[in-house]
C-alpha cells in the first residue's frame with residue numbers, strides 16, 4: 001500500500017485486526033495454508049503481529065484503481081492461487097439485522113414496527129450507527145464508506161431518467177426512485193422514535209443508506225437484506241465467467257473492429273472475451289462463524305483482486321450498484337419490436353414463452369426463446385404444425401424460414417436503432433466530451449466551440465453557465481443538434497439545482513459532479529444497448545449470407 005493510503009486507512013486496518021478480520025489462512029488446517037509457491041512468504045507469527053496493527057498485508061492491501069476498475073479496491077500483496085482463502089471476517093464485525101437486534105434501543109423500537117422489511121431495518125441500523133459518530137462500534141469502517149452513489153434511485157429528475165432513452169429502463173429508474181421514497185416514508189416513524197436528528201431523517205440520508213445497503217451487502221443465508229461486511233466490501237466486481245478483466249475504455253463501446261471482422265468472417269461474436277464456468281468466491285461459513293473469501297482465479301502480486309457479486313445485466317448493475325461494464329457478456333436487449341405481426345400471426349394454442357426470455361444477447365444473437373418464437377411466426381400454419389417442434393428444440397425449420405426470420409430481425413433492428421433520439425456516433429461523441437470534462441462549465445464551453453455561430457449565439461444567450469467560461473478547448477467534430485439539445489436540458493437542470501441549493505448546506509459543485517456522473521452512466525448504458533443492436537444486425541447479415 002502506498003504510504004498516504006497506509007496513513008488514511010490506518011485506523012480501519014487496526015480496528016479490523018481487533019475485530020479478528022484477517023487475510024491469513026485458517027489457523028490449524030494444513031490444507032488451508034498457502035500453496036507452496038508462496039509459502040516462503042508465510043510467517044506463522046504473522047497473524048499475531050497483525051492483531052496489533054493491521055488486518056491486511058499478508059494476502060491483500062487496500063489500493064486505488066481507475067474508475068472503470070471500481071476505484072478503491074483490494075490488491076494482492078503476493079501471488080495468489082485460485083481457491084485459496086484470502087480474507088475472513090468474523091460474524092461480530094458484520095453489520096446486519098443480527099447486530100441490529102443487539103442494539104438494545106433499536107431492538108426495543110423495532111417491536112413496534114414489525115412490517116418493516118429487513119432491508120429497511122438494515123438502513124435504519126446503518127443510519128443510527130452513523131449518527132452515533134465516534135461512539136459507534138463500526139466508526140472506523142463507517143468513515144470510509146463512499147458518500148456519493150449513482151444507483152438508479154438517484155435519477156430523481158425526468159431529464160436524468162430520460163437520458164437512458166429506452167422505455168423499460170426509464171421505467172426501472174422511476175420505479176427505483178418511487179420505491180426508495182416509499183420505504184423512507186414507512187421507516188420515518190422508526191427514525192423519529194430513535195431521535196436520530198433531522199439530518200438522518202431526510203430523503204437524502206435515506207437514499208444514501210439505501211444505496212450503501214444495495215451496493216455493498218453480501219449474501220447471508222439468514223437474512224434477505226444480506227450483510228455489510230467491513231473490508232470484505234472493498235472487493236470490486238468481477239463479471240462471472242469472464243477470465244480476462246483488463247481495463248476497457250470508451251473505444252470498446254464505439255466499436256471493436258477486430259471482433260466485428262471476426263463476426264463477419266465466421267460468426268464468432270465473443271468480442272475477444274473468454275468465458276469460463278461461473279464461480280462463487282465467498283460466503284458465510286456457519287461452522288467457522290465468519291465470512292470467508294477465496295481467490296476465484298490466480299492473481300499476480302499487485303493485481304486487483306475481484307469478487308463476483310452475481311450475474312447482472314448492465315441495467316441491473318446500474319440499478320443496484322451504480323456502475324456498468326463496457327464489456328458485460330450478461331448484458332442484453334429486451335425484445336420490444338413492434339412489427340411482429342408482419343412476420344406472421346400468433347399460432348392459437350402455441351407455446352407460452354416468458355417475455356423475460358425474449359432478448360438479444362450481448363453478442364448480438366437472439367436468445368433461444370426469441371429465435372424459436374420468430375421461426376414459428378415466420379412459418380406458414382401448416383409447416384408450423386408439422387415442423388414447429390424443430391424451432392422449439394433450437395433447430396432450423398428450413399433455410400427459407402431462417403432467411404425470412406433473419407431478414408425480418410435485421411430490418412427491425414435497423415428501424416429500432418434509427419428510432420433513438422441519438423445515434424451511436426452521437427452518443428460516442430457525447431461520452432468522449434463528458435469524459436473529458438470535470439464540470440458543467442467545461443461541458444458547455446467545449447460544446448460551444450463545436451457548434452456553428454447561430455447555435456453558439458443561442459447557447460450563449462440561454463446559458464447561465466457559459467458567461468464564466470474562460471479557456472475553451474476545440475473539440476474535434478461538430479456536435480449534432482440532438483446532442484446540443486440534451487446538453488441544454490442538463491444545463492438547465494444543473495442551474496436549477498444550484499439555485500435550489502443556494503442557502504442550503506449542500507455543496508453545488510458536488511451536486512454538479514453527481515449529475516455529470518449519472519449522465520455519463522446513462523449515455524454509456526444506452527450506447528451499450530445500441531451496440532447490441534448493431535451486433536445483431538451484423539449477425540443477421542452473416543446468417544443471411546449463408547443462405548444466399
Ligand SMILES: C[S@@+](CC[C@H](N)C(=O)[O-])C[C@H]1O[C@@H](n2cnc3c(N)ncnc32)[C@H](O)[C@@H]1O
Pocket residue numbers: 067068069070071072073146215216233234235236237238320321322323324
Ligand atoms: C462493494 S463496493 C466495492 C468497493 C468500492 N469501490 C469502495 O470504494 O468501497 C461496490 C461499489 O464499487 C464500485 N465498483 C465495483 N466494481 C466495479 C467495477 N468493476 N467497475 C466500476 N465500479 C465498480 C461501484 O461503485 C459499486 O457500487
